[in-house]
Amino acid sequence: MASILVIDDEKSIRNSLRDILEYEKYKVDEAAEGIAGIELIQKNKYDVILCDIKMPEMDGIEALEKAMQITDTPVIMISGHGTIDTAVEAIKKGAYDYISKPLDLNRLLITVRNALDKTSLIKETIVLKKQVSKTYEMIGESAAILSIKEMIEKVAPTNARVLITGDNGTGKELVARWLHEKSQRSEAPFVEVNCAAIPSELIESKLFGHEKGSFTSAVKQRKGDFEQANGGTLFLDEIGDMSLSAQSKVLRALQENKIMRVGGEKEISVDVRIIAATNKNLKDEIKNNNFREDLYHRLSVILIHVPLLKERKEDIPLLANFMIENICAEQGKPIISFTDDAIKELQKISWTGNIRELRNVIERLAILCENEISGEDVKLYAQPLST
Numbered sequence: 001m002a003s004i005l006v007i008d009d010e011k012s013i014r015n016s017l018r019d020i021l022e023y024e025k026y027k028v029d030e031a032a033e034g035i036a037g038i039e040l041i042q043k044n045k046y047d048v049i050l051c052d053i054k055m056p057e058m059d060g061i062e063a064l065e066k067a068m069q070i071t072d073t074p075v076i077m078i079s080g081h082g083t084i085d086t087a088v089e090a091i092k093k094g095a096y097d098y099i100s101k102p103l104d105l106n107r108l109l110i111t112v113r114n115a116l117d118k119t120s121l122i123k124e125t126i127v128l129k130k131q132v133s134k135t136y137e138m139i140g141e142s143a144a145i146l147s148i149k150e151m152i153e154k155v156a157p158t159n160a161r162v163l164i165t166g167d168n169g170t171g172k173e174l175v176a177r178w179l180h181e182k183s184q185r186s187e188a189p190f191v192e193v194n195c196a197a198i199p200s201e202l203i204e205s206k207l208f209g210h211e212k213g214s215f216t217s218a219v220k221q222r223k224g225d226f227e228q229a230n231g232g233t234l235f236l237d238e239i240g241d242m243s244l245s246a247q248s249k250v251l252r253a254l255q256e257n258k259i260m261r262v263g264g265e266k267e268i269s270v271d272v273r274i275i276a277a278t279n280k281n282l283k284d285e286i287k288n289n290n291f292r293e294d295l296y297h298r299l300s301v302i303l304i305h306v307p308l309l310k311e312r313k314e315d316i317p318l319l320a321n322f323m324i325e326n327i328c329a330e331q332g333k334p335i336i337s338f339t340d341d342a343i344k345e346l347q348k349i350s351w352t353g354n355i356r357e358l359r360n361v362i363e364r365l366a367i368l369c370e371n372e373i374s375g376e377d378v379k380l381y382a383q384p385l386s387t
Helices: 011-023 034-043 061-069 085-093 105-135 145-154 172-181 202-209 244-256 282-287 293-299 313-331 338-349 355-367 375-381
Strands: 003-008 029-032 048-052 075-079 099-100 161-167 190-194 233-237 259-261 267-269 271-278 303-304
Touching: 003 011, 003 282, 011 029, 011 105, 011 267, 034 048, 034 061, 034 267, 048 061, 061 085, 061 338, 075 105, 099 105, 099 267, 145 161, 161 172, 172 190, 172 233, 172 271, 190 338, 202 244, 202 259, 233 313, 244 259, 244 293, 282 293, 313 338, 313 355, 338 375, 355 375
Parallel strands: 003 029, 003 048, 048 075, 075 099, 161 271, 161 303, 190 233, 233 271
Antiparallel strands: 259 267
């Protein structure tokens, strides 16, 4: 049941609003003036707040300003003495909407429902952000991981370009996500491009977009990833697999902060932070004329190397327990624990697939084992191809 606070100095208005809202199955609290309303907001969580503007001691605009400092609950302002200027001021100060007295019942209920939808979206966003944050949490206390975390803390608030190196499955995307989440661009888009998965003839259209009719299948204009990431972060994963033609255009975009769509004639300004990653040795690729040296230097302002899992086996107990909790939660089953010998067996494995392989094995163990995972279970299920 949604909870609504009504702040109004007129008892008749409070009574009328209570009758209307309770009939619609809402829970209603009342306050006869602004100070009492703020006290209730500090004590309780409301889904919508209705606040009069003309009140003694603390008027509605002041109450609105204080409410905005306490909560993100939508505040609907109501007044019988207001003007257009008053309504504009209320909206500028953060009010969700403004309704004049005498109140129109249909307008009131529609506005309340829309405000409740906003509250619902805010709650869902908070939950999703927590889930995403947990999904991309960096687990480990080894020297190598602590060094990466320290580097991220230093580099993330800047706009410096970062090149992340490491084998497949080590967690390069995780480092990129953390750099974005801890940056001043965290509220803006994080756009990921897997350069290895896109055919060379399509990579330029993917990155820079295209105009309608610029090639056979270009039936409409499309914004590229640079434009979609504007204001945020563009993560170029496996950049070592990008074609030389696309490399030259990326280099130009980095130099000038401008791009041009395929088939277009107009330059478009972009504000994008570039984070790149590769599992290749780019210096070898430069020697073999597969990668531009000038682009390498543009990308590698900061270098972060993600170690192999076998190089930080002391992190395996933390990783295994973190993964089993998440997997059991996803599958709706009780959390399964590891015995000490199970952890030791996990630490003996070479993990050629790194973190990705470890997670697959933990998921397999979660599905096939009950209550507890033993060393024998790890031997039996972790590497079935070797038996």
